Amino acid sequence: MRLIRYKDTWRAVETFSGKAYCLEILALSKSYRVSAVCSALGCSERLLYSVFMRDIGLPPKTWMSMERMVVARRKLEGGKAIEMVARELGFMAVETFTRRFYEVYGISPGRFVRSRKVFDPSKESLDYRMATSSKRSQGFNEEE
Known part of the structure; x- marks a missing residue:
């Protein structure tokens, strides 16, 4: 068995079942449990560890x-x-998910979501800035 990078995903190829698998989809479908992924691939945990x-x-x-x-x-x-x-994603408690998200990204999921809502990329375009500065210079409010 080999793991290869294909576009933006990892693929398990030359598996014992003869099938190729997208690892991201397989891991999600098996609730990110190594033993379940091994069962689907038809290999032992030891072999999967070595291949990874x-x-x-x-x-x-x-x-x-x-x-x-x-x-x-x-x-x-x-x-x-x-x-x-x-x-x-298989977390038994939201608190566990929140703690893990914070460990990885350094921000809580709630704060992450709020920060995404504050930033509006459409308002950051050059066209938008030019249009609003043009309106302001002509005496118009943005709300009009």
């Missing part, structure tokens, strides 16, 4: 933990509620 270390440079549990937080961030950026993200 050889091809990715991280143990499977570490990689899955990191991948879980990447998925969490994407879901929060997409507007999902913190409680829903925690549940979807």
Whole structure:
């Protein structure tokens, strides 16, 4: 079995089942449990560990933990509620999810979500700034 980088994902190829798997999707579908991923791939945890270390440079549990937080961030950026993200990613308690998110990103999920709402990239475009400065110079309010 080999793990290869394909576009922006990791693929398990030459597996014992003869199938290729997207590791990110497989890990999510198996609730980020190493034993469940091994069962799906038809290999032992020891072999999976060796393959991960050889091809990715991280143990499977570490990689899955990191991948879980990447998925969490994407879901929060997409507007999902913190409680829903925690549940979807298999956390038994929102507090555990919050603590893990903070450990990885240095910011709580709540603060992360609030910071995303404050920043409006559409208002940062050059066209928007030029239009609003033009209106102000002509005596118009932005609300008009």
